Amino acid sequence: MIIKSSDYAISAVKEEQYPKDNLPEIALAGRSNVGKSSLINSLLGRKNLARTSSQPGKTQTLNFYVVNQDFYLVDVPGYGYAKVSQVQRQKFGEMIQDYLETRENLQGLILLTDSRHEPTKDDVAMYNYALYLNLPILVICTKIDKVKKSQENKVIANLNKKLDLAYDNVSVLTYSAVKKTHVKEVWDWIEQNL
């Protein structure tokens, strides 16, 4: 993928606010602080296009970034952050569910997990939900730069303990936003699914 342009387009909390130009979309999902916004920045070679934070709960709306005026990457609030109030969590849940279940432009979902840990209960639920929606899924084990070289080959095995990855519509990659590991492979997957 040659990136000619990347821009913030719009933020949305409900359907009326989604972009209306009918371009295809690839969305991200994952625990708060796992690195969704950082993945967008590192894929696009931009430092601060998507706002990131060392504190979980940074992204609070669906944020649409338009690439090459051709498709959108959609940043999504993270789940599983204990300090978010019950009411807010329910709002986020409904916002994400409404988007994933109704958006016809949605071509695929990138689900991020942390390479250092086994998938959480929420990760398992999100993955099974994505399978149920029958979307092309790319599971990305990110922050691989934080895993010792000798442990790297265990990361996918750990993932397999909790997620049944043997589906035609499921792909898996390790990733690092810091070292830019597998940027090309992620773009290849995106290109295949647009």
Ligand code: GTP
């Ligand atoms: P929410 O918006 O709260 O859902 O979080 P998020 O998933 O968008 O996470 P974000 O991209 O803001 O990153 C969270 C923290 O993890 C930041 O401090 C990032 O610098 C760091 N981070 C993200 N990706 C990587 C990575 O690949 N390697 C390392 N070492 N740190 C990373």
Ligand code: MG
């Ligand atoms: Mg974010």
